[in-house]
Amino acid sequence: YSSSTEDTRASEPRVESIFEPLDTFPRRHIGPNATTAEEMLRALDPPAKSLDEFVKQVLPSKILSSKDLRVEGPMPESGSVPTSEGGYSESQLLARLREIAGANRVYKSYIGCGYAGTRTPEVIKRNILENPGWYTSYTPYQPEISQGRLESLLNFQTMVSDLTGLAISNASVLDEPTAAAEAMTLSVNALPTARLKRPTKVYLVSHLCHPQTIAVLESRAQGFGITIEVADVLKDNSKRVEEVGEDLIGVLAQYPDTLGGVEDFRGLADKVHKLKGTFSVGTDLLALTLLTPPGEFGADVAFGNAQRFGVPFGFGGPHAAFFAVSEKHKRKIPGRLIGLSKDRLGDPAARLALQTREQHIRREKATSNICTAQALLANMSAMYAVYHGPHGLKRIAEKVAKMAQVLAKALAQGGLEVRQPVAFDTVVVKKHEAALFAQKSASNGRMNFRVVDDEHIGITIDETVGKKQIEEIIRAFTTDAVDVVQLAEGLDATSHLPESLKRTSAYLTHSVFNSHHSETEILRYMNHLQSKDLSLVHSMIPLGSCTMKLNATTEMVPISWPEFANIHPFAPKDQTKGYMQLVDELERDLAEITGFHAVSLQPNSGAQGEFTGLRVIRKYLEQQPGKKRDICLIPVSAHGTNPASAAMAGMRVVTIKCEHDSGNLDMADLEAKCEKYSEELGAIMITYPSTFGIFEPQVKEACELVHKHGGQVYMDGANMNAQIGLCSPGEIGADVCHLNLHKTFCIPHGGGGPGVGPIGVAEHLAPFLPGHPLVADVGGEKGIAPISGAPWGSASILPISWAYIKMMGARGLTHATKITLLNANYILSRLKPHYPILYTNENGRCAHEFILDVRKFKESASIEAIDIAKRLQDYGFHAPTMSWPVANTLMIEPTESEGKAELDRFCDALISIREEIAEVEQGKQPRDGNVLKMAPHSMKDLICSEWERSYGREKAAYPLPWLKEKKFWPSVTRLDDAYGDMNLFCSCAPVETVEGMTGTAAPMPT
Amino acid sequence: YSSSTEDTRASEPRVESIFEPLDTFPRRHIGPNATTAEEMLRALDPPAKSLDEFVKQVLPSKILSSKDLRVEGPMPESGSVPTSEGGYSESQLLARLREIAGANRVYKSYIGCGYAGTRTPEVIKRNILENPGWYTSYTPYQPEISQGRLESLLNFQTMVSDLTGLAISNASVLDEPTAAAEAMTLSVNALPTARLKRPTKVYLVSHLCHPQTIAVLESRAQGFGITIEVADVLKDNSKRVEEVGEDLIGVLAQYPDTLGGVEDFRGLADKVHKLKGTFSVGTDLLALTLLTPPGEFGADVAFGNAQRFGVPFGFGGPHAAFFAVSEKHKRKIPGRLIGLSKDRLGDPAARLALQTREQHIRREKATSNICTAQALLANMSAMYAVYHGPHGLKRIAEKVAKMAQVLAKALAQGGLEVRQPVAFDTVVVKKHEAALFAQKSASNGRMNFRVVDDEHIGITIDETVGKKQIEEIIRAFTTDAVDVVQLAEGLDATSHLPESLKRTSAYLTHSVFNSHHSETEILRYMNHLQSKDLSLVHSMIPLGSCTMKLNATTEMVPISWPEFANIHPFAPKDQTKGYMQLVDELERDLAEITGFHAVSLQPNSGAQGEFTGLRVIRKYLEQQPGKKRDICLIPVSAHGTNPASAAMAGMRVVTIKCEHDSGNLDMADLEAKCEKYSEELGAIMITYPSTFGIFEPQVKEACELVHKHGGQVYMDGANMNAQIGLCSPGEIGADVCHLNLHKTFCIPHGGGGPGVGPIGVAEHLAPFLPGHPLVADVGGEKGIAPISGAPWGSASILPISWAYIKMMGARGLTHATKITLLNANYILSRLKPHYPILYTNENGRCAHEFILDVRKFKESASIEAIDIAKRLQDYGFHAPTMSWPVANTLMIEPTESEGKAELDRFCDALISIREEIAEVEQGKQPRDGNVLKMAPHSMKDLICSEWERSYGREKAAYPLPWLKEKKFWPSVTRLDDAYGDMNLFCSCAPVETVEGMTGTAAPMPT
């Protein structure tokens, strides 16, 4: 749409008819209005006359799309054909979504398989899940302004560590099946080097693992050349383990198993260890309040889904999976790990530990590509444990276990054959024509059972089940009258189990799990943590490559609706028609936006999207004649997840240079590499606009070149926010592209997740989109094995992106892209007189982000990017992306949601910081101990009697006048990263430390 | 229920059956658990052996109820009879409430009458209405920790002032009809003294005012001896005004009128003024964006309902009514008024202005008793205006106006007779058998019209109405095909009106209404304001007599459901069955709790309850033989609203002394007064436990005495939290009692409202409970005229109290009472060694609150209660109730929701403050400029280069160690009250002041 800043149709309610709704969305989403956008165009250096002229200065003409975007809009009040331009108003959107939600049927689901019903305490739902203070924050890269969620994630780690009986837990992984995959690759990493070289690597997986876990393992094993062998791992005293011998990389078992039983794995663990293999266990946190934890029977790794700790089914996600390892593996743990360290004042403080890992230091040999994880859900689950405490959790577990026993007894009494033992929550019972039976139970009794096989039904009990439900279940199986109250009498939760399987060790003994059990207390605790964290409710978060835009309330509202929240991922299709409609529409819109033929919503993060896309490409290439094509070209500037994903997909990574001056792809180098590897060329991964924030003019040529040599083009869509409506990956020539719905499409970042990383693909790749073992009609006909445990990944947050697209409409989306470009170039223009800008195009423009080059200050003033980043906190801002993609620089991305006033505040802050640097350069301030080096300043730091610094307290706190009215305070001073990594300590701090503020983190030395 | 601290049935989930739900509520609501309650009993001075022994030390045995409370509970999982002891679990409660809500039918309501459909912007709903940071705060008595809501209320005042064209607006009144009543009494107050003495006082009310307004005026007029005359006030050139002549106190008109017309009132205004009367206008803020504002045509007062600015119908409330006056009446404005002043540093800051007014200084001559108002709703409406801005509001108004015109045209075209002019949103059309027609439209078309009379239908259009709805309305009237799009062409919102009625003046020009129009901006603005306010999410608010207990999320959730939110107060009965069920059950439970026969939920606040109760008493007494009984005995210790309400009910107030040592009612004085006024004795008003926090032993005797002399006993139930389950007003001998549901029954205080003040009455008074002119079957057969505009007052928040009662169950409620007593006595015991306690009973116990006597420090250290109150802010606490009921003391009420840890923090703070006072007493610190006199300290105050105080910065900010971890900062230093009252300035500060922080509030001098 050619348009001006005026574009009233996009940014203001349409005035054509008095009947049109006034609660239009684009003007609420987009910061600058027509007037301020005009001002900004004029303030650009050089100025631009109009928005469209400006856009042409930013995008190469050959890239610009020739056609207007089309997104099906609402039935207009004034006509009869839905417009493909305008979006739904907020009220229209909610009404439409209510309709869609109404097409889902919320039945009781006893399907189990790693998902169980739960009660989200309302106080947690309202104050975390529905609270922008929690959901709009970013991954806690800046610990001084993130202590709240860091503390909460530390609680999560402590909870997992305690319950699994393993020393170290990370801060969540994407889902249980990918956690299993991480366990497998960790097992590879843990092998002695000599063993790594053996041609055969066998991962022995218990046949009693959840089926979707096994399926995802298959998909992950291929790239590593691992053979998955599914077997009865205990049979004949685990004979098979010994048979596999030196080929064994590890064993995976489920505990309790997918059919509800438990076994003693001690002997198995010994055998695995004897072969230097790793023993991993998929497990259930609630069960572990009653059962011996994996860490006590020899497991090296334990993982599972924390969903039943207060996070609804959500038709498959998002939930936090957990991952814990024994002491010896702690430096191999995948994903993000929170650790304690200390700050400049010596006070304990939490931060991301061991940050410089795989994706950074050995990118193309990485075995894990986790970036965005499930922070928000991990925080919900942690708070669930904080609120219930060990006693409350145990009570819930006992109730569940006893009810499962009552059910088992009743069914047995009714003459049915029940699998023994019923270890915890799951009862498996013999039933002919199980599928038919399950179908009838759904339609007549509104309850879903698991069809284990044609002869068996599985029933998983959860904390939401009461007497009425138990009686209903029983009635589905038998007409005999059963007195469940009588059956329940005198029951004990675990007395029927061998002593060796009963838990005796304590858990959740830390005071945080024993202090906040009234609603007032937990509310204050959550609020206190929140008060330490900077999020979008405070100020812009200009993180380049992260697209921290408005996560609008209307987008967020539906995810709490029971019709979206309370549906099991494997619920029968006739109960999920609403979801299917939404998925269809979203896939269609995303295909239109990306210029592709088909979309898969399965990947739970951008990195998962990369892995999926590359596997799809490989599967396609396998079907082509010729050599194995496993070379993946990746520009040096790529995000760490790119090479990591390529490696995981079993590809060999070859690096492509970028031109020194422009940052653009070095076409000569590309051509050379294409020639060199012509026969083995599998793919190129490119980010567009580039990670340097430039619309490279030669991207089409690059695509053509790769195609010419038989390769496929994978586009990393992290920067899609700069493209929508103006150009598209498909038109540019890509074959696959992932999107980060948690960037471009408004899913909030949640302090480090959830995310959704769908991929769009060209027609020839569509047949290979991932399927699902338990749900029909997912993915392509020749689909690759699944990437996620749930068929549509993190389905319950898809309404957010759907709502965004539908409310913006094609015109609004396009206008947003133009404004996002304008916002970035406005900041660039204002900062240019003060800082070098690393790259711009030949018109002096950047795309939606740009890199501020602060490297020269190292010499002139001993100031590095980190000092500027930390000093920005004193000004109330989150730092831009630091040292990526270029070391010691800052990458700034404002997004379209920030208005001019906020952009100006941010520019003023950076300009003021530049003046502070100049004072050092000029010798007015020392090179050490100046206000930048000492940044950030906490209140405690400034409110002290002695003050012997080279600058005043007021300068530290209030360098610009508006800070006196609106100041966000870092809660600690600068963290000591090295100390924390050396002294890794990853659970809650000993209480005395925190209370006494003694300044010793009492770390467990390593 | 005799019980111990253990009382597991009340505080822990029942363990009798494995099927019982575990998400029980009492243990979440009540702070101390069994273990800490035991510790506290032991720590009492003297210690108590058991909870029941302790209770007997607190309550006189003759007061203690002999029977257990009974509240109908849930169907238990394990039996068949609902228990009368145990409460619903949280999930059971929500399920039951979903069922009840489902019995309401949400039809489109075009009934109008001062209520209109609206769209609450989702961002405002989530971040204010559903945000405990906003809804749990108290009335901003402590401005230094309340600047956020004070600023927002100032926005509300500015908005009202701008739109009405009048100089001064208050910060909300209860509803539109009571606002009319306030206008009437203000008119009385504004009369020249001579005129006050005339025997006849006529208030001339336009027959085109809303009918419920006229009804409420009737009820309020009686006590003042005012005659309400309803007339066509414009007829024959307002001849009637001149006829009434010197008897006239004022005229009231509606603009636009209740039938949708507008007239030019300039001539009328002149006539009224000539007679020294006051001209008041009921109006509509949205209409005023298009129409000449009342202030420009001579109105002295303008009021109305701000509901349609973003607050849903709610079946009648709560909404914020507004009230504005011209400059000359500014010191007569009723309700709460926010004004600007300056703080110790000279910075502008807002606060409650002119606080020492009627209820304080001339209590028994008061003409208004407003205390709790509608702050939360006022804030929502103000934010609605901030978000839409003047331009957006006007666009909404124009849309509404044009659609009403389209409708009028269509109906006229269909041959119907339409009342002219259609000035804004309401179309009145002639229709035979209007009632039948309305009924059919409801059942066939799911839309509600107003039945104006048997021949007329009223239709009021609002911002939620679109083309579809307009067409549906038209179809209800005519089968002719109508092309509304064509009718809409070229329409102008006001061109059919005379020039004199079209608005030409600007409004909402202040930058706050022109800055926050994107969702990101408004979110940050709301969050910034919130960050300045201390609420229950931070720490306990120990305000004596205010009962600041947990407002649980599960209680709050249902009020956002459309089935409760979107129902017009005058919707037909068959659409409100859910509400009726809820009202019935709540009335029944409250009757049981108070020991009364019947309950009315109509009053919108405690003070309104008082007025209602006294009017009921008077009505009853009128029917008795003998003299007019209009004497009301009121103890000196009574809350200011008591005498004010008595005065408004037309009673003569006679004061009863209290004993100096015990604080108890002086029985001798009471007896003397009873004797003296035996024949005229109407009532006594007593608060129980007394406002001094004591269960007076002789209360039954007092009741008997008054009864013996023919009087009725009115109990102020503000302290009901100390009674539930242990004793009851009914058993004690009261005839009426009001409850503050916003204290005892968990409706959050919302920063100064909403409230609900139902009254319970004995059987003989039940026939007189207030009715309603527009809704049948409300109140008693001989009911008094209504107190509120809506039949069940603030109906939409009744689910909160219902949920509280149902989740606590009888046993939980009783246990809560015991713990609330324990909590108060625990603090008392801990503080006793440090401070004098003003009153305790003969066992050394207080009730649920007690008075800390700090008067002696005035002499010993020049320290007054206010200094301690302000210093408490530095410790992160809200002050206790200051100087009420005893000057220069502090009254502390902890409530049952606070756990021991929080009580200890609070005690530690007060003990630490006592040490700070001692330092002054001992001469270690000066009597001026010490840390108490300088309190509170803001960040700005401490972060400065120069520091020449007698104490250090750290002492100011961190007097106790935990403050370094968790500190709430006052956003300004101590306010200068006198300055603000002298220089009254009641709208938003001029922008330069705030931005430049120059420290001059630029007040408009008076």
Ligand SMILES: Cc1ncc(COP(=O)(O)O)c(C=O)c1O
């Ligand atoms: C360019 C780029 N690619 C890939 C990713 C990985 O996405 P995710 O964090 O969703 O896994 C990111 C994340 O920031 C990115 O910036």
Ligand SMILES: Cc1ncc(COP(=O)(O)O)c(C=O)c1O
């Ligand atoms: C003893 C007493 N009576 C009456 C009231 C008035 O109640 P309301 O504010 O609900 O009008 C109060 C309010 O604090 C009170 O404490």
Ligand SMILES: O=C([O-])O
């Ligand atoms: O999350 C990122 O690595 O950018």
